[in-house]
């Protein structure tokens with residue numbers, strides 16, 4: 448299958464190839480909503496020795512999951528990130544493109560996206576080369592797992608249960624964790640294409656980092672909203688299994704990725720769930 452990146456690089460594209468047209472007419476394309484400022488969670492307070500601070504952040508977390516199904520947090524100070532600043536996220540390791548079938552016409556329509564995806568837990572399937580990338584993904588996966596565990600403790604408490612209940616009951620130490628990198632090149636007719644169509648994620652929680660270029664949209668009370676394109680916070684959304692575990696209190700949030708005609712957009716996505724093997 449042709450990679451979208453290769454397609455963009457090989458041709459001077461003026462219009463969208465028909466295989467990628469999700470919308471036949473730009474009037475019918477999904478309307479981009481206003482930008483939304485998602486709730487910000489102060490992650491450090493989850494480990495606070497002050498019970499009031501802890502109670503406050505657990506309450507914030509519960510509300511963010513219930514109301515939005517999406518929130519963001521800043522993991523660590525800016526200085527700590529500097530050593531990663533020169534890391535090139537565009538290593539050509541393993542790239543795929545995705546497609547979707549339109550129900551009515553049974554026609555296959557391609558997404559304006561290439562992606563790389565593999566399991567990182569309990570088995571670590573990252574390709575061996577380049578080693579630097581493997582080390583980085585290993586560390587990133589471990590850290591997001593630790594963050595997920597802390598957040599899930601807070602969310603479990605916000606649901607009125609003992610903080611380890613979900614983790615133990617679902618044996619999350621042996622849960623499934625995936626790493627995915629999405630690459631959305633500039634698109635000649637973004638209003639007709641889609642990066643990823645509306646969907647919910649399968650797992651418990653999904654972590655998302657983006658390179659400062661917007662494109663993520665979420666559904667809130669029936670309307671689509673743009674998520675701010677901040678490069679630094681880690682975005683987290685609630686997924687299907689958390690909806691099930693919370694008896695529907697924390698809805699699995701509908702979201703989609705739209706594309707633009709100017710900038711490359713890259714997102715790193717880590718879904719966390721219980722064992723699916």
Ligand SMILES: O=C(O)CCC(=O)C(=O)O
Pocket residue numbers: 627629643648662663664702703704714716
């Ligand atoms: O790249 C994005 O903004 C969204 C990615 C996403 O929803 C996914 O990979 O499940």
Ligand SMILES: [Fe+2]
Pocket residue numbers: 646647648653702
């Ligand atoms: Fe998703």
